[in-house]
Amino acid sequence: MSPLRLVLLLVPACLVAVAAVAMASPPAARDSAAAVITPTRVDGVHLGDTHTDLRSRGKVGPIGPGCELAPNTRSAKLKAPLKGSVNYTQSSPRKVEDIGITGGAKARGVGIGATIAAIKAKFHNAIVDHSTDQVFQLTIVRTPVRPNGGRIMFGVSTQTHKTTIIGVPNIAFCE
Secondary structure: OOHHHHHHHHHHHHHHHHHHHHHHOOHHHHOOOOEEEOOOEEOOEEOOOEHHHHHHOOOEOOOEEOOOOOOOOEEEEEOOOOEEEEEEOOOOOOEEEEEEEEEOEEEOOEOOOOOHHHHHHHOOOOEEEOOOHHHHOEEEEEOOOOOOOOOOEEEEEOOOOOEEEEEEOOOOOOO
């Protein structure tokens, strides 16, 4: 077999092998670059950003009505890879007041599905609050307010004992 034929056979075989390994890797390894949650932002959505700016950058969907119990409130759904919504101020221009995450992002490796123990392991000073257990079926785990402002709030289901929502700087309740 000539060297040229050997090269022509080995190069495609190597490409197929690399593609097979990439496809066989677990989804967690492929999706390890999840969006990051900090006390003041989630991915590219910062507290104080205007709806117009976020919409032009493709971070949120169209603005719509917010909580029915409060007049003049507005919110918008986050776009992929994030899942959740953004609530806006009541003044014009509409600015981000809080962000609610239900998937697609993690804070220090803690995301949706994490337990209270996992949250406390990454956020040592987190405070567990059971005052909402009866009404909302949700235990709140709050991180302390950071020096640069902001906090992260985790909502842990009382039935599954897993995180179902993450709020920056808080979880907006409309019940």
